[in-house]
Amino acid sequence: MIRKKKDKCSNLQQRLSIWERCSNIRTLKQIHGFMMVSGFNSNPSALRELIFTCAISISGAMDYANQLFKQITEPDRFMWNTMLRGSAQSSNPSNAISLYTQMEERHVRPDNFTFPFLLKACTKLSWVKMGNEVHGKIVKFGFESNTFVRNTLINFHSNCGDLTVARALFDGSPKRDVVAWSALTAGYARRGDLGMARQLFDESPIKDLVSWNVMITGYVKCGDMENARKLFDEVPERDVVTWNTMIAGYVRCGSCDKAMEMFEEMRCAGERPDEVTMLSLLSACADSGALDVGQKVHSSISEMGFGSSKIVLENAVIDMYAKCGSIENALEVFRRMREKDVSSWNSMIGGLAFHGHAEETINLFTEMRREKIRPNEITFVAVLVACSHGGMVEEGHQYFNLLRNEYGIEPNIKHYGCMVDLLGRAGLLNEAFRFIEAMEIEPNAIVWRTLLGACRTHGNVELGKQANERLLSMRRDQSGDYVLLSNIYASMGEWDGVEKVRKLMDDSGVKKDPGCSLIEADNKELMNFLFESKPNLRLKYNVI
Incomplete structure (x- = not known):
């Protein structure tokens, strides 16, 4: 008897270990093949783990999860909910609605986990009408008083539904629920009612990091960096989102120096920047033309690696160098890239085109086509700009016709x-x-x-x-x-x-x-001397 219990525990540990080690689609398919050969393909417990791993644990495996799910003759409610959850957080959240329709057609009764996933899909898609219908079903099945369901309802109505309904749900919920406070505060902040958002924030008995980030983001989106900074200085703890929000806010307001200062503070505080941080900084350098700072950001990216986000960051580096006028550096980054996507080509072709390098632009576009990279509408804008700057009328007509005739892109x-x-x-x-x-x-x-x-x-x-x-x-x-x-x-x-x-x-x-001239001068003593000797200059020049 003791040996049987030990054998069961051992088998359970082995199975858990197998799924924990499953980190990519290739391994997943191997495990699935083993299940089929070993006769586990009809085992409900094994199927649940397989579907969960496909839909939730492995990024990009949702299509495979859909294929597997269609082959299961009688999926249980856990499997349905898992598929709904995976669909809601995927790039195609509308699939969650389709799945729920199938669930109803097969008379599978939903539970308190089913509807939050549907509401998350509706929120992501901003499908207000569908979200209201889901709310009706929640009332029908008697789940409105469930804390998990009610908080998701507050989040839906706060984001894209009716704020009055969100407030009514909030008023009927326990006042110690920090999720409800954060959701409603975020709703008012997103709708631009920062006064009510701040009142809720101040009244909240419990403030988690999400609440602080929501309020800081609200101020940043309204361009109120002064109040955003005050809250930032008061927050008990910060995560990468807190730092990124402030950096992005300064970039948006054109305060690129402050964005860089915030980045240095972030690193000194021991917080590791992510790809969002670096993209904001590259944007700041591109907008301000700060090539020297951009080179430092580029060096930091090279040191940190960033793995799967590297292409996106390298594309942004190319764009930054091009906008700062350093086409040579942009080309060097482009040529060194091991992998390129259409955005990589567009960034480089666009950089060449907008700097008047018409012939080089056309040559790179020809190389892009030779490499079988399909151009898009952005590519053709850059190519046509190059033709315009180079006075290449006949070629411009050819590329304009190529846009539609060969690639099926309707001109915008x-x-x-x-x-x-x-x-x-x-x-x-x-x-x-x-x-x-x-x-x-x-x-x-x-x-x-x-x-x-x-x-x-x-x-x-x-x-x-x-x-x-x-x-x-x-x-x-x-x-x-x-x-x-x-x-x-x-x-x-x-x-x-x-x-x-x-x-x-x-x-x-x-x-x-009225017209004016702009002088950017580092020697302010010289400018002051000019103004003192010729006071009328103050009417003519706006000095930074």
């Missing part, structure tokens, strides 16, 4: 805008006008503004007037639109036309923004 407004810019720069204004007239989508103000700018460059008054009329039919409050037409008249010496444009501006109530 950016592709059309690039073609108008290409034709306009080349002085083919009538062809550009006909191209706009033949567009299969409605041209926007930017397209007409592009043509108007080309008319200004080439001194075409008549076509400029037509473009301006189309532009003013869409918007009448942009002073630059009027100024462009006025400049066209002035360049041709038609001063009556200039006067008409000025009168039109006055009648429309549009004021031209």
Whole structure:
């Protein structure tokens, strides 16, 4: 009897050990094959472990889980719930709704675990109507008083449903439940009601790290970095999310120096940055043109590794170098990459194109096609920009046609805008006008503004007037639109036309923004001397 118990314990430990060691799809398939050969394929306990490992434990195995699940003739409720959970947290959460429909058709009764997974899927998809229907079913089955279900309901209604309903559910819940407090606080913060969010936060009897992060994020999204920093300094403990929120907030507000200072604080505090941290910092360097800082961030990424996120980070490094004007460094990173995706190619092709390297852009695009990497709409925007900067009209037409004919991509407004810019720069204004007239989508103000700018460059008054009329039919409050037409008249010496444009501006109530020059000077003593000796300079220059 004792030996039998020992044998059972030993078998259980072996089975648990097998599933713990299963960390990828290849191993999973080997275990599944062993189950089939050994006759465990019909064992309910083994099937539960198999489905759980597929749907929950191994990233990217959800498709295999769906295939396995379809082969099980009578899955029990645990298996259904596991599949619902896996689907809700996958990249296709709508599958959870389909699964629940099948569950109902097969008369499998849901339990208190079933509906939270459905609500999480609805929240992720922002499916308000479906979420309300799920709420109705929860009431029907009598699960609304269940703490787990009620908290998920509060989270759903706080995120995308009815905040009034969320508040009513919250008021009927135990006031010591920190999950309910956090969910409702987050709801008010996301809807922009920071006053109510802060009131709930202050009144909360228990504040976990999620609550602090929710409130800090609320301030950051509203651009209130002062209050965000105050809370950050008060938080009892911080995780990588807390640090990342502050860093991203400073980047968004354009305070790139503070973002870098926060990064240094983060490292000194012993918190390991993740890929989100590094992406925020690279964005800050790209926006501010801080090449020297960007190089340091790049070095940190190389030291830390980051494994599966490396491609995403390397793409961001290429983008950073390109935006900082260091095409050589961008190319060096690109050529050293062991694996590249379409974003890698787009980052490099875009960097070359926007710096005017037309021939190199086309060569790299040709290499991309030779490597059988399928370009997307972003790729073609960069290629058309290169053609525009290089005056390559014939090639531009060829690539525009290639977009649809070979790759089945419908041109969007950016592709059309690039073609108008290409034709306009080349002085083919009538062809550009006909191209706009033949567009299969409605041209926007930017397209007409592009043509108007080309008319200004080439001194075409008549076509400029037509473009301006189309532009003013869409918007009448942009002073630059009027100024462009006025400049066209002035360049041709038609001063009556200039006067008409000025009168039109006055009648429309549009004021031209005063022009100014910008000087960035490190030697502030020199600038102060200039201002003291020539006080009128203060009216002319805005000094950083």
